[in-house]
Amino acid sequence: MSGERLPLLAVEGLSLEFRTRSGTVRALERVSLDVQKGEMLGVVGESGSGKSVMSYAIMGILDPAAEVTSGRILFGGINLLERTESELQEMRGREMAMIFQNPRSALNPIRSVGRQIEDVLHRHGNVRGEKMRERAVELLRQVRIPDPERRFHAYPFELSGGMCQRVLIAMAVAAAPWLLIADEPVTGLDVTTQAVIMDLIQDLARSRNMATILITHDLGLAAEHCDRIAVMHAGHVVEVAGTGRLFRSPRHPYTAKLIGATPRADRGLSGLASIPGGLPDLRAALPPCRYSARCERYARQCDLGPLPSRELAPGHRVGCWNPIG
Amino acid sequence: MRSGTLTLIGRRLLQAAPAVMGIIVVTFVLTRALPGDPAVFFAGPTADAQSIAQIRKSLGLDKSWPEQFWIYLRDLARGDLGKAVSTGQPVLHELATRLPASLELTLLGLLFAAAAAIPLGVLAATRPGSWVDHLCRLLVTAGVSLPTFFTGLFLVYIFYFLLGAAPAPLGRLHIALVEPARVTGFFLIDSLLARDFEVFRSALAQLALPASTLGIFALAPLARMTRAAMLGVLSSDFIRTARAGGLTSWTVLWVYAFRNAMLPVLTTLGMVFSFLLGANVLVEKVFAWPGIGSFALEALVASDYAAVQGFVLAMALMYVALNLVIDVLYTLIDPRVGVEG
Numbered sequence: 029m030s031g032e033r034l035p036l037l038a039v040e041g042l043s044l045e046f047r048t049r050s051g052t053v054r055a056l057e058r059v060s061l062d063v064q065k066g067e068m069l070g071v072v073g074e075s076g077s078g079k080s081v082m083s084y085a086i087m088g089i090l091d092p093a094a095e096v097t098s099g100r101i102l103f104g105g106i107n108l109l110e111r112t113e114s115e116l117q118e119m120r121g122r123e124m125a126m127i128f129q130n131p132r133s134a135l136n137p138i139r140s141v142g143r144q145i146e147d148v149l150h151r152h153g154n155v156r157g158e159k160m161r162e163r164a165v166e167l168l169r170q171v172r173i174p175d176p177e178r179r180f181h182a183y184p185f186e187l188s189g190g191m192c193q194r195v196l197i198a199m200a201v202a203a204a205p206w207l208l209i210a211d212e213p214v215t216g217l218d219v220t221t222q223a224v225i226m227d228l229i230q231d232l233a234r235s236r237n238m239a240t241i242l243i244t245h246d247l248g249l250a251a252e253h254c255d256r257i258a259v260m261h262a263g264h265v266v267e268v269a270g271t272g273r274l275f276r277s278p279r280h281p282y283t284a285k286l287i288g289a290t291p292r293a294d295r296g297l298s299g300l301a302s303i304p305g306g307l308p309d310l311r312a313a314l315p316p317c318r319y320s321a322r323c324e325r326y327a328r329q330c331d332l333g334p335l336p337s338r339e340l341a342p343g344h345r346v347g348c349w350n351p352i353g
Numbered sequence: 354m355r356s357g358t359l360t361l362i363g364r365r366l367l368q369a370a371p372a373v374m375g376i377i378v379v380t381f382v383l384t385r386a387l388p389g390d391p392a393v394f395f396a397g398p399t400a401d402a403q404s405i406a407q408i409r410k411s412l413g414l415d416k417s418w419p420e421q422f423w424i425y426l427r428d429l430a431r432g433d434l435g436k437a438v439s440t441g442q443p444v445l446h447e448l449a450t451r452l453p454a455s456l457e458l459t460l461l462g463l464l465f466a467a468a469a470a471i472p473l474g475v476l477a478a479t480r481p482g483s484w485v486d487h488l489c490r491l492l493v494t495a496g497v498s499l500p501t502f503f504t505g506l507f508l509v510y511i512f513y514f515l516l517g518a519a520p521a522p523l524g525r526l527h528i529a530l531v532e533p534a535r536v537t538g539f540f541l542i543d544s545l546l547a548r549d550f551e552v553f554r555s556a557l558a559q560l561a562l563p564a565s566t567l568g569i570f571a572l573a574p575l576a577r578m579t580r581a582a583m584l585g586v587l588s589s590d591f592i593r594t595a596r597a598g599g600l601t602s603w604t605v606l607w608v609y610a611f612r613n614a615m616l617p618v619l620t621t622l623g624m625v626f627s628f629l630l631g632a633n634v635l636v637e638k639v640f641a642w643p644g645i646g647s648f649a650l651e652a653l654v655a656s657d658y659a660a661v662q663g664f665v666l667a668m669a670l671m672y673v674a675l676n677l678v679i680d681v682l683y684t685l686i687d688p689r690v691g692v693e694g
Contacts, residue, residue, distance in 0.1 A: 089596045113602075121599030128597075133590040136609055138687050147608075148598045183688045199598055 035062035036239050042099035051311035055081045056263045066237040070250030073260035076307050079243045083209045087126050088116040122152040125200035129212035131192035135184040141195045142180030145202055152203035167198040190221035211243045226253055247290045259283045262307045262318035269344040279340055279351040281325050325350045358684050365680055369673040380665040381422055389656040395438055435659030444663035453538025455644035459629045461560055462567025470572045474579025489576055496573030501632045505566040505639035520558050522640040527555045563640040570632055571625045578621040582614035623679040
């Protein structure tokens with residue numbers, strides 16, 4: 029992927045805080061990312077690294093306690109942070125959509141799944157009545173739900189987790205958005221279903237030329253499906269590169285550790301390494317590099333200036349003073 | 354779904370049967386275990402032992418308890434609740450004339466409470482920490498801590514005595530007016546059916562203060578539950594999905610959040626209704642309301658067995674009916690109910 033074209037989505041220097049009773053949580057700090065049209069970008073990190081918060085910021089569905097302190101989110105060149113709530117409401121679902129973890133609780137328990145798809149169609153598509161119904165059934169068929177006419181009337185509690193995720197995907201793509209954010213879409217589903225759902229997302233993205241951000245803690249899953257991968261740690265994007273390049277020559281120590289901690293078929297379980305330490309407390313005073321306390325390559329210079337963003341090769345950015353290699 | 358609802362109604366009615374039987378037994382025993390002898394009471398202070406014994410015999414109280422209970426059950430099966438000794442009228446007739454008065458008052462009070470509490474709770478939940486939220490908290494505290502007879506007397510003092518805006522707290526209609534032709538027993542409805550708007554206005558004016566008194570009492574638990582339920586639902590995953598789909602704030606709030614929050618609110622509504630039936634007794638006293646509560650109170654003081662038993666039975670049946678209605682509403686709102694049960 030070349031960075032020459034205007035990206036569909038560009039997150040530039042985004043910093044975000046949560047005001048809580050126990051202090052200010054600096055959830056994101058100068059996060060920058062871009063997504064090209066039609067590509068699949070993986071965002072990988074431990075839980076608490078800020079992946080989901082970033083996606084909520086892009087969608088504009090942040091908790092009221094969250095406050096963006098700097099940065100821009102450009103979607104098709106428009107800064108989303110300057111849009112009003114009603115403008116964002118128009119864009120959500122139609123320009124960009126999102127699917128979630130725990131698909132069953134992500135659906136309204138007392139509304140039939142067909143109605144929930146129709147709600148999105150009613151909002152964004154100019155179809156009504158019988159046409160809208162046909163369109164919803166057609167969407168259920170596209171996400172490969174067997175017997176869609178009957179399933180239209182089903183309630184979430186009558187469907188399996190995998191089926192519910194398909195319904196969420198149908199809702200997400202109902203208004204043909206340019207960007208789909210999939211936040212841990214297969215976590216909690218059984219392994220066979222995981223593969224089927226991921227293939228479905230990938231097929232839909234390809235056939236519609238829809239850009240996809242896959243948010244996951246599973247580097248292996250991202251490697252399997254994504255063109256590029258961004259690695260996040262404690263609210264920082266520490267490394268971005270094409271998937272092959274990232275695995276061949278990771279430059280950030282955290283990425284290298286993460287790859288070492290990912291099981292692979294050609295390596296026994298004994299080769300698996302765990303990453304020492306945990307995420308720092310984001311309410312406390314933090315060093316410029318939030319990984320420094322866990323890092324083997326830590327040097328004095330790491331504490332001197334703000335975290336750099338160094339482009340070591342075209343399209344390969346690292347936030348580290350002392351990268352590998 | 355529809356047949357499921359019918360099955361549910363049938364099952365609930367069957368489940369209620371043992372409870373109703375139990376209530377019949379317990380009220381029978383309790384009324385007789387209470388201190389006070391109705392024969393002495395009705396014979397009056399000047400009666401001698403012979404006339405008391407005569408009255409006791411005429412009331413059937415000289416028979417043994419099992420015998421009395423058997424007679425009571427036999428009459429009950431024929432729909433005969435006995436005679437209220439204090440008024441000389443059959444208990445069934447007393448209940449039939451007084452129950453609509455109480456129900457009209459209670460339902461209007463509940464309507465008033467729901468109409469105020471539910472929007473207030475929703476607003477408070479959507480704007481936590483705002484002035485609406487504080488107002489909600491204030492009203493909830495006030496509503497809980499003010500006893501109904503106090504609120505009633507206070508309202509009478511302000512609106513009747515000081516301002517003269519309300520009519521005298523003396524029953525269901527202005528003294529000069531005639532009751533509307535009886536169809537439902539609810540004066541508001543019957544007067545409209547008879548197209549007698551003067552009676553309608555008077556009935557409404559008489560209802561305003563006692564219904565408000567009950568309403569203020571019922572407001573607190575309803576507003577509190579609505580707020581809590583809305584807060585819970587608004588932070589759930591499917592609301593986030595709805596917002597991510599770009600649905601309008603109105604749709605998210607009312608179609609997605611409110612309908613889900615209605616489930617616990619409905620349960621509370623049922624509970625509040627049964628509380629109100631109890632709170633009625635004092636409010637009816639304050640407003641000289643010819644309802645079932647004041648009737649029961651007088652009957653209890655007079656140890657009027659048949660009347661007390663009839664009252665408790667009527668209440669129990671109403672409670673069963675109320676729970677049935679709530680259950681049916683539940684199945685209409687929540688597709689999961691009835692499948693699990």
